[in-house]
Amino acid sequence: MPIVVERLRRVGLRPTRQRVALARLLFDGGDRHVTAEQLHGEALAAAIRVSLATVYNTLHQFTAASLMREVVVEPGRSYFDTNTDDHHHFFCESTGHLQDIPGELVRVGELPRPPAGAKIQRVDVIIRIRQDNRAPR
Amino acid sequence: MPIVVERLRRVGLRPTRQRVALARLLFDGGDRHVTAEQLHGEALAAAIRVSLATVYNTLHQFTAASLMREVVVEPGRSYFDTNTDDHHHFFCESTGHLQDIPGELVRVGELPRPPAGAKIQRVDVIIRIRQDNRAPR
């Protein structure tokens, strides 16, 4: 039985045609960062008939099932990341490009304790960069 | 001459009625985190006639002028922070509340070097927390 199908079953999601196809696009390559719009475009390009609404649903379901996570770096656009390991990000403000930084490379020492009654969910480190605009020769 | 007016002049913004009033709301108290919608509400409550569009413009102008900065923690909503010092944030996913963490309290060691040709703009550390939902006694 296809790996993707099992993977979906394990997290309680019916392996529908759309979910399987999107999962393949997402997880078959290496780690990826996509927006819903992008993934929808890829699906269409790959002749997978799926609506944008379903892409949104699917991304959120995958995220809820911990198959991926959401990265918020820009107002008004969400990125979904297929890497669920502990890690951080470079975000290029010029290009909108996201790049993983392995968790071990960033040492966040001495977290202040959270306000009373609150539990830490996750620590996001976003290194915002900008491309030098020296004209390329 | 009023301090706010000078402050706006120094960054090249005409001290219009709306800008001065918004600046007072923003900078007269301590450090603040507001959304455009919130600030607009406060302005109206304070009998300051200003449109939402102008609030957006003003927040972006203040941000461009380094009087404040934008904090992106949730898809679909921008917070503006009157604290321009080097610092980080707690973000409570239950309440949408932001709280500053002084920069010194978070030691981010050993930044990986950014991709070639890119310059670090800023490092954002967001500690996502969630309120325990133990019923309060």
Next chain:
DNA sequence: GTGATTGCAAATCTTTTGCACTAAA
């Protein structure tokens, strides 16, 4: 006066929703 700024309403963009239709089990 003159050019910057504002207000309004319409437009835009991303994301969500309602509901009839389709498909997995």
Next chain:
DNA sequence: TTTAGTGCAAAAGATTTGCAATCAC
């Protein structure tokens, strides 16, 4: 069958824009 999942188009939010009216200098 039965219930979950999908597609479409409409709705919902947040934010931006175009342009005439208004204000600071």
